[in-house]
Amino acid sequence: MSDTPLLQLRNITKTFGSVQALTDVDFEVRAGEVMALVGDNGAGKTTLVKCIAGTHSADHGQILFEGNEVHIHGPKDAARLGIEVVYQDLALCDNLDVVQNMYLGREVNRAQILSEAPMEQHTAETLKTLAVTTIKSVRQTVATLSGGQRQSVAVARAVMWNSKLVVLDEPTAALGVAQTEQVLELVRRLGHQGLGVLLISHNLHDVFETADRITVLRLGRNVGVFDRRKTTQQSVVEAITAGVPTKVAGISSTAGAGAAT
């Protein structure tokens, strides 16, 4: 792990009218780690992600990507930096096959005529490197895939474009036990491959299965960053429900910081 975080947010504040969605939030994701972002409903998780994805821009604060200050004004800016977001509702086209979905909107073409061969080959390779082996044929339509396989396709699509940071919004929300396991395995593997992964989840079990570190938001404030190996679900739950805002910037000052009550 390098010393410069892949993504660093400093003092991010965002208000919607009179609602203070985020207050002075510091946050970071390092390359090669899975950072989980947890918090109750309305804690500001989605708003924070939207600031990173460029859907919203923060009122105050700085965003640093690979140590340089950046301004993300839209999904295209985010994509250019190497940030890909996999949304909860997948955003796949059921009627198209795996290859067609992987290249949706970015088809390889020569004078508008599709070049299927390189697309198919690269899709197969990407799925192979991610060890997504349950998909029988990359020419199956997505409608015939299981929930876990679809999520794998969505994640693989995000990874394929030389992305450096993959943001996963509730990737296991609608999945069964086996399929959840399948997706979590994939998430872990992304971290091993040196990508930064930001995992948003309600499910602490999933978080403890995959994350290296856990950031807890409560009422729009960062109330603690936990090292998964040095904490318990109990302390994270306490932080989620009753955490007190602390100014945190890294692991050192954090372990158990949320357990103030």
Add this chain to the structure above:
Amino acid sequence: MSSADVVGADNAPPPPLEEEQLPGGFRGARDRMWLNVRTGNLGSIPIIVGELAVVIFFAFSATNFFTSVNFVNLITETAGTALLAYGVVFVLLLGEIDLSIGYVAGIGAVIVAELQLPGRNLQMNGLLAILIAVAVCAVIGALQGSIVAFVGVPSFVVTLGGFLIFEGVILNVLQQRGSIVIQDRWINYTDLYIFSPAAGWIIAAIFTALYPLSVLYKKIVARGTEIAQQSWTSAILKTIGIGIAAFGTVAICNHGKIIETPEGLPLAGVIMVFFFVVLTFLSKWTTFGRHVYAVGGNAEAARRAGINVPRIRVIVFAISGAMAAIGGIVFAAQVNSVGLTFPPGNLLLNAIASAVIGGVSLFGGRGEVRGALLGALLIGTLQNGLLLLNVSNGWIYIITGLVLLGAVTLDTVAVRLQARSGR
């Protein structure tokens, strides 16, 4: 935990591609076909079987049905409907509907008729008139599409408005004259021109060659990769099938004689197949076509993937308008005139029914241009044969309706079967 759902170990080899699990050769082709039938992936089989059944039925019951002359008639009658139906396919692929095409076809026909009228400053070459008519109707389609895409009015309402407006326009233009006779030979050729026997054979050879050439191209591109390829057997079988259809059509057409004038392949049929090829290419081989399927499958996903969804919608409605104009001109050429009874009766519904019978889903994202051609041929054959049997118009409507209902029911059952078998 079923084994299928578990992620394999890191270095596990990927399972073989589905195509390769079945043996090659004729047995493989047969097994694959049977697998498809069992799992409800029927493709064009039901409609081709239906068409053959209808042809055989009329061959035995209607005296003049199985003649070369009637065959040529059948092609020219079907061409107009098929041309409109191609446009309908694109609109349906988006999950939209275009109810205006019947009268947009009328507008196209009126424009060419007006522009070819002799003794006017406007009179011009028929080909130029056709180009102008098609362009105007494409713009009409694009305008309707813009209201759908940018304002968000449902296409049903927009094009229902168009239906009434263009009907009104045609009534106003034709009110005084009743009908306009078309004398320009280029315009009339669109339906009535007959190729010489030799030219017919050459055209059949060209269209037959297109499919194996496309397969060959794909094989060359995929050379040296692990991409699953179509087997030679299936490619050869399909080529033979297409060849029989193309050369058979020309053979039957060339065989006919009206009194002493020899018949031949009608230009209308060539136009019909030409646009089938062009629009199949557009829908399956280009970025635009891919985006049409994507928008029809999940517009939100398409938008997030960076596809300009409104642009796709506008272009598709423009295609619908342009195809309506071309079909309308072919219809007008059939009777050498445009009158107040234009478009012929149920053109709009026949065109939509053709696409739907051909397996194009009304909910978007599923279907092929090929379906519209097969559907139009089935409807055309039915109506042609029933007329020869002196069946009343009422019964023709009833039977067409039953066929539509049957085809869609079969399709729905097939889709459910497909979902159950998880393919």
